[in-house]
Structures are given as C-alpha cells and as structure tokens.
Amino acid sequence: MTTTSTHPARPAAAAPSPTAISASRTLATAARVLRQLRHDPRSIALMILVPCVMLFLLRYVFDGSPGTFDAIGASLLGIFPLITMFLVTSIATLRERTSGTLERLLAMPLGKADLIAGYALAFGTLAIVQSALATGLALWVLGLDVTGSPWLLLLVALLDALLGTALGLFVSAFAASEFQAVQFMPAVIFPQLLLCGLFTDRSNMHPVLEGISNVLPMSYAVDGMNEVLRHTDMTANFVRDALVVAGCALLVLSLGAATLRRRTA
C-alpha cells in the first residue's frame, strides 16, 4: 500500500451551483448507466429482442386478418418501449437507492437533474435502438401498413420510452424491494393498457371508463400511433397527442426528482 502520496487539492472550479444541471455530469451519468448495462448483455438482448419477437408472433396470430395486425401492431410499437423502460428504470433506480450509491451521489456535487437526465439519456438511447429495430421489422418484414412517415412512429415510440422512464423512476420511490417494484408494473401499466384503446375504440367504452382513459397518458400514445397509421402528414391531433405524452413525461420526471432526497431519516 502506498502511503506517501500527496494529493493535489480539489480545484475550486469543481463546485459550481449543485442545483444547476451540468452537461458533463449528466453525460458522465448516462455513460455510467450504459457501462453498467454493457456488463449485462443478457438484459440488453431481452430488452431489444422481446418486442421484436412479440410483433412477429402477433403478425402470425392475425395471419387471416392483416387489418387487425395493422391496428394493434402500430399501437404496440408505442406500448413496448413504455413497458420495457418502466421496468428497467424502476429496478435500476431502486438499486441505486438501496445500494447506498444514491446517498453517496447526493452527498457529492451532483444535481438531481443531472442524475435524472443522465438516466433518461441512457435509457432513451436504448429505447431508440429498440424502437428502430421493432419499427423496421414491423414495416419492412412483417408488412405493417402505415400511411404516415415511419419517423413519426419512431418519435412517438421515443416519447413513450421517456414516459416509461419517468414512471419507473417515480414508482421506485415507493418500492422497498425489487419484488415490489415489479408488482408496480401491473398496477401502473395494466389499467392504462386496458383503457388505452388497444382492445376497443375508446369511444365504445363505458363513459366513466372513457373519462378515465382521457387522463391516462398511454391513451394519447396509442392515439398518436393511430394518427400516423391513417394520415399521410402530421395532423393537429398528432401534434396534440405527442405534446400530451411529452408533457406527462416531464411532469412525472419532476415528480420523480422530488422523491430524490438528500436528507433521509
């Protein structure tokens, strides 16, 4: 063990206002999260391949009625990234909370926004890869018939992934263990899945349920996908849907930031 080293003092420039978001700290956090994932290739493979396999299955489940595949397939392109990112983020941030690394980071000059943006950036990158593969497979291999631009599909998928990241981060604050975190998936995601218009048009639902579905973000994700499915150009409805999903993601992210406490009991 070397005991003779004399460390240079910490540079004063290293301590700007810790509440402000710092691009380099955010990037360092995103790079760290991706490095952690790289040591876990099986998780990456599951995250990226499972949606593709599901789409493939779905295509041949509706082998006799390609119209049904078009409607459901487009919606699922928006739902898969939401679910995957929800699961991954809730477990990853729960680990961060229970391993003591969160306490350590918050005792360091790291802003909460740096941490959250870092996570969003890392998982957003992964979501782009996942969505691009799933969209490409659906459109060019499985013959999903979409009127609008595939880029718009990808955009909605990315916003959905962000929403999933935001929800996962928020929910991890209420889970004491990974068991509980996984149980939050059915609690938070399934009701939205039932009410989002995937199984039947939202206008066909009981008025109370339709009212509820109007305030759930996943409904707008699916509506947005359906706009792209039916129209060649960007409609006003599409813009509204995309903005609602993005707004929800930002709102939940800031709620999630409030659950990161520097001081705990």
Add this chain to the structure above:
Amino acid sequence: MMNFASGPPVREGTPTEPPPAIKAAALTVVRGPRIVLRSVDFAVPRGQITGLLGPSGCGKSTLMRAVVGTQAKVTGTLDVLGRPAGDPSLRSRVGYVTQAPSVYDDLTIRQNLEYFAAVLDPGRAAADRRHEHVTRAIADVDLTSHSDALAGNLSGGQRSRVSLAVALLGAPELLVLDEPTVGLDPVLRRDLWDLFHSIAAERGATILVSSHVMDEAERCHRLLLMREGEILADDTPDALRERTHSETVEAAFLHLVDEAVEAAAADAGADTRGNARKETAR
C-alpha cells in the same frame, strides 16, 4: 500551534488554534419515535484523526450522517468546515464512506472511480487530472492489481476498500469514515491506519473515523466515546486513560459507562423521574 506540516499535531487549547473542523452544540437527531442523539456537544479539531467509538447502535452512524448532511430531522447547531452541515459548498470538500460499501457492483473498480471522479471534477479538460486521481486512489487502497475486476466479484473487504477509494478522490478536507476497517485482516487494517495518518499529516485533512473496536482507539489523536446517543468523553487517548486510571481505552470506556449508569441511577433515586438524564461526562 506552530505551522509544522508533518508530525502528529498533539497540542490543543492554544488561543491561536484554527477553528475546529466540526463543531456541534445541542445536536439532537430523532428517527421515528427514537431520540438517537440527545443534545450532544463536541468539537473535532482540524488536521487530526478523531475516533468515534462506542457499541453498535449508539448513534455513531447517525452522527456521521448528520455531519455529511444526509440525515433528516437534525436540530441544534452543527458546523462543518465553517459552514452549516449539508451546505452545498461542502459536497466537494467532504469525503464520506458509508458502513455498507456503496459502489456499483456491475462496474469495474476503475469504472466506479472514474464515474465518481467525473461527478466531483467534471469536464473534458479535467480528464488527465481525473485519470491521475483515480489511479492514485486505487493505489492508496492497494487494489491496483484488481482495477479491472467487477466490484461485485470482489470480497467484502475489497469492496469496502473501493468505497474508501471513492472518498479519497480529489483530496477532500474532511473525511468521514463509518467503520472502514470492519472485516479486514490485521495487515490491511494496519496499512489503512497508516494511510489515514499520512493523509492527515501530509494533506492536513481532518478524519472522523468510527469503530466499535476499542484497540483502534489507540491510533487516534482524539476520541469521542459514545453510548446511547450521548457523548461520554471527548479527549485524547492518554488523557482518558489517565483520568480513569485505566490501562487501555477499553477499560477507560467501561469505567465511564459504569460512572454514567451510577449517576443515572442516583439521579433517578434522588428525584423520581425529574431529570433522569444528566450530562455525565466532563
């Protein structure tokens, strides 16, 4: 005190002495229904190693968490390096090691340290300096040969040394170490204590280190003896032994505990339930 950079600083109480690194007055911490710290007062001098000793559950970790600013429900006065504890400007000046190693198990030792170094000293311009700090911190805790091993594959003692290395990054002015030597073999323990002494002597850093192993007390410049949320003594090891006519710090601690228990019993007898808890030390 003279301005000598090397040699353990032993003098105290001279009026020209710099202000203490940590100063607490009437510090109280409540966790749920329990009062974990009961209005404690103490001071930790700069540039020295202060040992925080006491049985498990006596409030050592809570006191340390209050010092680094991660403990909620802290009342009283607590100044760290001249600022209130938890002040944002302290976050890069205080290094903290929790009792359980807090590192990423799915990163290598070097990757762990690189990330924390980037949080402390961000930006591309600092990359070379960071690399140097990381390499040195790994060498300080004697893990150079393992630097590319995943933290999750290390032994318990090795993981806690990675955690310690993170706190050494960037040369903090105050190091708060919660039981850093638990579960380490005697050789490593000795080496770590040598490291602590060299950090204090060469950099003038202040170290607050907790332990429930009393033989480590002899290696500290000053001691805070704790029991049940109160500080029984705040003195040098020599003065403690002398005052209690004991051979070892352990015997001195037991002597002080007996005294405290007797005093409490006498109080309880004198006025039933009046002021059952009284300051017993000093």
